[in-house]
Amino acid sequence: MQLSYRVFGSGPTLILIHGIVHNQRAWDPVIPKLAKHRRVVTIDLPSHGESPQLPPADNVLQALADEVEEFLPFITPDGEDAHVAGNSLGGWLALELAARGAVASATALSPGGFFINELDQKRANATFLGLRAFARAAGPIGDLAMRHRISRSLALAVFFARPWRVDLADAERDMESLTTNTMIDIITDADWTLSTPVDPSLPVTVEWGAAT
Numbered sequence: 001m002q003l004s005y006r007v008f009g010s011g012p013t014l015i016l017i018h019g020i021v022h023n024q025r026a027w028d029p030v031i032p033k034l035a036k037h038r039r040v041v042t043i044d045l046p047s048h049g050e051s052p053q054l055p056p057a058d059n060v061l062q063a064l065a066d067e068v069e070e071f072l073p074f075i076t077p078d079g080e081d082a083h084v085a086g087n088s089l090g091g092w093l094a095l096e097l098a099a100r101g102a103v104a105s106a107t108a109l110s111p112g113g114f115f116i117n118e119l120d121q122k123r124a125n126a127t128f129l130g131l132r133a134f135a136r137a138a139g140p141i142g143d144l145a146m147r148h149r150i151s152r153s154l155a156l157a158v159f160f161a162r163p164w165r166v167d168l169a170d171a172e173r174d175m176e177s178l179t180t181n182t183m184i185d186i187i188t189d190a191d192w193t194l195s196t197p198v199d200p201s202l203p204v205t206v207e208w209g210a211a212t
Helices: 060-075 089-099 118-138 140-145 149-156 168-180
Strands: 005-008 013-017 039-043 083-087 105-109 204-207
Touching: 013 060, 013 089, 039 060, 060 089, 083 089, 089 105, 089 204, 118 149, 118 168, 149 168
Parallel strands: 013 039, 013 083, 083 105, 105 204
Antiparallel strands: 005 039
16 A cells, blocks of 8 residues: 655654554654654555555554555665654554564554553543544534634643644644544454564663643
């Protein structure tokens, strides 16, 4: 599958993977700093942004990982193993690619799948489904609401520690994605287990964010 992607800077390749219902522009605020030291590649995951829809699969998370892994050689210079970093769903994918030995290192920022129990997973699913229901019900009013920092913060607080700082165009794009993204439905019962344990010799970093 041909995924939508962008390339910035030069140096060792670092591939950035966004979270569910987002797109590669979620990384725009950090690209200028990263591109001073790395060849930064951002991608739109299947069923996100400008990339094609993911075909039906028995295990949607492994199918996503398959598509990203198959795309790695296309965006990585010959003879180089890329580094990968991801947030939320993208964080889980970074760990899965590390488990497969497909990358040089992995950084997972608040990765998906680390639920306390089944109830916690249901809470997370209900949150996304509830946000989508709100976005669809709001319709055109939602676009107007995004112009105000307070309503923008309430709508996007689950995604951002400081949602009031989110650019209006990005906020409107996220709200539209909430109403149309098909991944929300098919990921609710997904198995977040990694396909195999990560090799201890492979550099892996897991970080959890907090609002400050």
